[in-house]
Amino acid sequence: MAEQKTIRLKIRRQDxxxxxxxxxxxxxxYREKSNVISCxxxxxxxxxTASGKKTTPVVWECNxxxxxxxxxxxxxxGQGKQACSALVDQLDQPIVLEPLTKFPLVRxxxxxxxxxxxxxxxxxxxxxxxxTYNLGSGPRMPEVKRQWAYExxxxxxxxxxxxxxxxxxxxxxFIGPSAISQVRLFNTHPTGEMNKHERLAALxxxxxxxxxxxxxxxxxxxxxxxxxTTSLADLNRETNKFALDQWLRK
Amino acid sequence: xxxxxSPYHFLIRRVxxxxxxxxxxxxxxxxxxxxxxxxxxxxQYDLIISTMQSFSGIFIIELVVIFIPIAVHAxxxxxVVYTGQVNILSYKYARNWFYxxxxxxxxxxxxxxxxxxxxxxxxxxxxxxxxxxxxxxLGLLFYVLGVLFSIFHFTNGLWAFAITWGLTIGPHSQKVWxxxxxxxxxxxxxxxxxxIFAFLK
Numbered sequence: 041m042a043e044q045k046t047i048r049l050k051i052r053r054q055d056x057x058x059x060x061x062x063x064x065x066x067x068x069x070y071r072e073k074s075n076v077i078s079c080x081x082x083x084x085x086x087x088x089t090a091s092g093k094k095t096t097p098v099v100w101e102c103n104x105x106x107x108x109x110x111x112x113x114x115x116x117x118g119q120g121k122q123a124c125s126a127l128v129d130q131l132d133q134p135i136v137l138e139p140l141t142k143f144p145l146v147r148x149x150x151x152x153x154x155x156x157x158x159x160x161x162x163x164x165x166x167x168x169x170x171x172t173y174n175l176g177s178g179p180r181m182p183e184v185k186r187q188w189a190y191e192x193x194x195x196x197x198x199x200x201x202x203x204x205x206x207x208x209x210x211x212x213x214f215i216g217p218s219a220i221s222q223v224r225l226f227n228t229h230p231t232g233e234m235n236k237h238e239r240l241a242a243l244x245x246x247x248x249x250x251x252x253x254x255x256x257x258x259x260x261x262x263x264x265x266x267x268x269t270t271s272l273a274d275l276n277r278e279t280n281k282f283a284l285d286q287w288l289r290k
Numbered sequence: 291x292x293x294x295x296s297p298y299h300f301l302i303r304r305v306x307x308x309x310x311x312x313x314x315x316x317x318x319x320x321x322x323x324x325x326x327x328x329x330x331x332x333x334q335y336d337l338i339i340s341t342m343q344s345f346s347g348i349f350i351i352e353l354v355v356i357f358i359p360i361a362v363h364a365x366x367x368x369x370v371v372y373t374g375q376v377n378i379l380s381y382k383y384a385r386n387w388f389y390x391x392x393x394x395x396x397x398x399x400x401x402x403x404x405x406x407x408x409x410x411x412x413x414x415x416x417x418x419x420x421x422x423x424x425x426x427x428l429g430l431l432f433y434v435l436g437v438l439f440s441i442f443h444f445t446n447g448l449w450a451f452a453i454t455w456g457l458t459i460g461p462h463s464q465k466v467w468x469x470x471x472x473x474x475x476x477x478x479x480x481x482x483x484x485x486i487f488a489f490l491k
Contacts (some may be wrong), residue, residue, distance in 0.1 A: 118380040203379050206389060250303035253374055254450045255389035257381045267452075270460055277456020283300055285353040 045070050047079055048090070051098055057145050062095040065090040065134065069163055076116060076123035077102055078147075100146040107263060110198030114149045121204035123149075123261035123264055142202045142209070159219035163242045167232040179230035192225040192271065194264040201240045201268060204261035206253060210225055213247030221271035227277065227278070240282040242274075249279055299462045300307065307364045307454045312356050318444055322437075324479045327487035332417035335488075339415055352411075371397060384437045392446050395439035397459035402436035423490045430486070445475040 046067045054061040066089040068082045084097045084215040100109065102112035105124045108241075112123040115138040117131060128135065143151040160166075169175060181189075195218050200206045223239040226232035241247045258268040328335040342348065371393045377387050410420060423429040449471050452458040458467050 115380075163475040206377050206386070207373070208373040209373075209375040211375075214373075218301055244300040248300065250300050251373070253370075254385070254453055255382060255383075257377070258383040260383055261381070267372070267461075268462075272461040273453045273456060273464075276454055277459065278455055279300065280304070283304075 042137075047071075047128055049076060049083070050134040050136045051148070053098070053148055053159060054139075055096075056147055057198050059186070076114075076126040076137065077105065077112060079128065080137075081121065099146070099150050101150050102134075106200060108196055110153075110196035113153075113198040113200060113203075115203065117139070120196065120200040120261060125263070138230070138231065140199055140203050143199065144215070150154040150282040153197065153201075156202065156218065157200060159215040160197070160222060162215060163219050163223050164235060164238045165226055167224040167226060167229060168235060169231065178246055181230050185228055188227045188267075189225055190268055191264075192221055193226075195225075195266055196264065197219060198263065200261045200263055201258035201281075204257035206255050206257065207251055210252060214251040215247050217252075217268040218273060219251075221266060221268050223284060224271040224275055226230075237282070240279055241286075243275060243279050244283055249268075249275055295387045304425055304454070306363060306366050306370070307352060310444070311451060313359050315444050315448070315470055317356055318440060319478065322478060322485060323442075325485040326481065326487060326488070328417065332421075333416045343415065360403060364396075364403070367396050368400065388446055388449075392443060392450075395443040395446075398435065399440045399443055402432070404439065405432075406436065417489065421491060424489050425491070426487065430490075433486055434483070437486060438479060441475060441478045445478070447473045448474075 047070055048067045049068070050059055050068065051064050053064050066079075066083050066088075068079060071078070071082075079102055080098055087095050087097045089095055100112065100114065100123065102124060103109040104111070107122045107125040110122070113120055114123055115121075115136075116123065117124045117136050124139075137149055138212065139145055140151045140153075141175060143153050143155060144149055169178075197216075197218060201218050205214070205216055207214045208216045223243060226271050227236045227239055252272050256267075256269050259266075259270075262268055324338075344378050345351075374389075374393060376390060378390055409423065413419065424433060449464070449468055451462065452467050457463045
């Protein structure tokens with residue numbers, strides 16, 4: 041540990057969506073317990089590459105710095121991770137930083153994850169409780185259900201599962217594991233269950249649950265350890281029952 | 291939004307899934323087992339083939355039970371392969387390998403079945419015709435890969451089938467089903483290799 045005097049980073053730079061990209065290497069002084077964000081902040085103070093060339097500060101996003109907001113998700117040594125909880129001491133050097141590939145690039149390490157929020161709208165990932173009068177309190181949720189549903193609620197829409205999923209790409213309309221798992225969360229809630237049919241119907245469409253390829257990368261990539269593949273399999277059962285039922289009632 | 295959706299996309303994916311087992315998977319298993327009769331020699335094998343070909347309406351049965359389901363499964367499957375992506379270099383997980391091999395084996399089996407049917411169903415369907423083809427090293431390799439890839443595609447497909455139909459939901463049941471299918475793969479492969487061995491002189 042004592043010999044490691046510097047931290048080396050290799051960052052993919054791109055000034056805008058349609059601009060060419062290039063790589064830049066940086067070398068900064070070693071500091072104990074650094075994470076990728078603190079390295080990026082260090083580069084921002086003095087944006088000079090390892091070869092001594094002056095450059096622009098690297099653009100990235102971050103908010104919470106405690107792995108709950110998902111904003112700083114980027115490819116770190118090839119895999120999608122949060123830069124705030126990616127500790128330098130646990131990473132191979134040079135630390136290779138790239139933007140997520142499944143979302144439109146804004147600049148350098150910053151991408152636009154809007155599509156994930158659009159997918160949440162597609163699957164109705166909320167519980168409609170607004171009315172013109174007080175609806176009163178809803179039904180109680182059984183404790184056993186609450187325990188596993190809480191795990192699903194940890195999703196921060198960071199995009200790690202989208203990045204790892206081979207079925208999410210420019211040739212496919214697959215909405216990805218996170219939005220599908222949210223259907224399970226809201227369908228489990230006793231009040232949310234009242235609008236179950238709307239969410240299941242959305243999953244039958246193109247890009248819905250049938251586009252899952254069962255590579256199961258998502259469950260390995262999820263930083264919050266959400267049982268995404270269990271949600272997918274459970275909703276396969278639910279959508280099959282729902283689709284058959286709908287058809288038989290036609 | 292949900293009221294204007296048509297569930298045809300969901301339906302075709304589910305049809306694609308079920309065709310893999312009924313009838314294609316059952317036919318594959320039957321075909322592999324029936325060909326063990328070749329171990330009894332050329333005479334016995336040719337007799338069975340000519341008896342089956344003499345059934346009236348065999349062509350209609352072959353068309354409806356074998357040809358059309360395989361064509362639908364293979365053509366739609368090729369589209370499914372196109373909509374996927376290879377990311378094994380970043381995510382080196384066993385299941386990600388299976389995802390890729392499932393697609394490679396599917397495409398290989400598509401080509402293999404076309405040539406296999408062209409040679410033996412529309413060509414000369416007898417013991418010596420296949421025996422001659424397998425006497426060439428490349429012909430033998432083509433068949434060994436064809437048999438192993440089609441069995442892999444079937445057994446690994448059954449693993450995904452259980453998820454698609456909501457049978458194995460949790461990781462434990464999926465693992466138990468994986469090991470069970472591993473045994474099925476070995477058994478069917480042993481049968482398939484015996485079939486090929488029967489045609490080697």
